[in-house]
Amino acid sequence: MTLTSTAPNVFEAGLPTFTYGLTATPHDILDDLRTAQSCAPIAIGPLGPEILSYSMARELLRDNRFRLPPGITLAAQGITSGPLFDKLTSSLLGLNGAPHIRLRKLVSKAFTPRATSRLQDTIREVMNGLIDHVVDAGRCDVVPDIARPYPTPIICALLGAPPEDWPLFVAWTEEIFKAFNFQPDVNFDESAIMRAWGELDDYVDGMVAERRHNLTDDLLSELIRAESDGDRLNLDELRMLAAGFLMAGTDTTRNQLAASVQVLCEHPDQWETLRDHPDLAMQAVEETMRHSPAASIVPRAATEDVEFGGYLFPEGTFILVNTFAANRDPAIYDDADRFDITREDAPAILTFGGGAHYCLGANLARRELAEALVVLTRRLSAPRLVGPAPWKSLLGMTGPTTLPIEFASERL
Template sequence: MTTAGTAPNVLEADLPTLSYDLTAAPHDILEDVRSAQSCAPIALGPLGPEILSYDLSRALLRDNRFRLPPGITLAAQGITSGPLFDKMATSLLGLDGAPHVRLRKLVSKAFTPRATSRLHHTIHEVMNGLVDEVVDAGRCDVVTDIARPYPTPIMCALLGAPSEDWPLFADWTEEVFKAFNFQPDTNFDEAAIIAAWSELDAYVDGMIAARRHHLTDDLLSELIRAESDGERLSAGELRMLVAGFLMAGTDTTRNQLSASVQVLCEHPDQWAKLRVNPGLAMHAVDESMRHSPAASIVPRAAVEDVEFGGYMFPQGTFIFANTFAANRDPAIYDDADRFDITREDVPPILTFGGGAHYCLGANLARRELAEALTVLTRRLTAPRRVGPAPWKPLLGMTGPTTLPIEFIGEPRMTADA
């Protein structure tokens, strides 16, 4: 056993290596991961050490000696300063320590299951409306026809924005999310992102002013009401949080819904199980996020020299929780590569992160995905993929870029069916 101060430097240790290309999708690296996992719970990946085991990944995400570097996605685009970088660094994801704890306490008082349960009707109305558009054709592209337009109306309804303004939010989030992308984007335009973000901020300022005179039952009103130890959220914090919720709640849901539909289509027995037993919907969400996650790699950096997992991680070392590998750890999951929505007695998936930065919107995301899958499996019978479904690279937000399917469609029977 390694004693304190004698742990080998992780960058110089004889660890297995992962040789995948940065353009690889999650399932492309599975064989490489399996080989490395059989040797050690840590491997050296193309960008730094990667944690492959469930237990160590969970520990890493809860260890405040490792933190998410502020503005890391912009740094990948070559931007390390300026107004956009400053805006990202002061977002909820960029904060740590006491300021982060304060905001989390305030937000958690508003972001409750009760707040999200009010969205049931909106969720079903939006998803049934999207299915109505394609049901007669008997085919669609799940990515463009279903997943992409699905989350924005729900996030807007959660915040209390009127339906006639939902297209504005769709445009703003499409532009601003480019700042959250790890992969270089040929359409990246810093000025356009700042302009879109400023327009969003101005709109939210108007919403805040209106709510201060007339609080309602939406999330923005709950955030204004929220109080912890005599403190409330400032207008700037409210603006920041609304933008953060839109970014976190839009692209993640789009990609995970496409990924979940794909794996269910490729396992028709599981699609049929969910169709006849919608009570399995939450299980289907968790299992598809375990098996085919839209978020597969979580970056951290050592804020000091850290001994972890038997190795020394020098200050500043980038380390990655490979949650794709951890969620398929054969030491934790029986027949880990099997997709089975009836799995029971398994630990929580790591796809929502962990520790201080555990996803605040996890309850909402699971509800959105579960109810979407319930509608889709009820109204689309015997779906099958009819073309390629390539995935985006695993670093950052991944998922299929296109998912063409054919199916036997069923008409909508009731207003909220």
């Protein structure tokens, strides 16, 4: 569609530009973002326009003329067709329009407080178990010792998989995650990913068959129960959703947990505040995700010629909604670079996205992170970084790759 518009083309409007490498972290580009943000709400980055202002980012995420490019992570690795590409694009993240609205409507009926509130004991048990393995040593690497193994058992419990099978899910997710990575993976093997995904599908098929005769209170049972105007989820959809929840609910949480622990360690007064006031846990989650988010960008593409924010975005324009910049917009947040878990009346963060693809599991993720931070601040006293904590690229799921800390004796 060609739009007749007097708005300047976004590429020809004299907007600020900045460049960064594909391995750049959010912290690497912060100064350049600040400079660009002071000049305009949009900048031209190395991959195209980047939305930097909070208000414009929030609006664009809700505008259906901009959509998530299907299979974008595989396309970044040079794969634009084939069985794996088809499988990824038929997932909930890959759908748009009426099919996506239908599935969201059914899934939202299943994602009830009842399905998630029962996980509180499991969450605490998992986190306490991980800390038990390191507390006597007085040191650990948060990434492999705590953050990485933390979320998978919780998602498995949510779905209703028994503990003895959780190691299977760990192995499957490690392999399948490679299809969701923006950065080329030297160990990428499409056949191995499809094999792991097939094994996961077979397992879920067995779970569904069992639940149809014996519904319980887990999420999979809730998905089977879910109905809207006589419409129900079929087996293919149940299988796709189970895998989707496992993928979406694992990598995001493990990376954000490590990022949240790091920023709290770097601000000892905030660690102590949370330790002494565990009722601030949800605020701590919001502030760590605002200040140090594991998800820093949201890709979108213009589905037609679009006039937005006073600029013309030609059809097919690839856009990055830079939520890292938006969450630190000084026009919205007072002293935006300050980390303060007691911050009040702050606008909602954009880290969970927005619009039609707003994260379905946002409330569960908040609960997982809040419970984890409460247990960590209670049991680990005066933690401090004792080595480098490099981050992954912001073009994808970011966060520290390693986070070595030392801490005092367990607080009774």
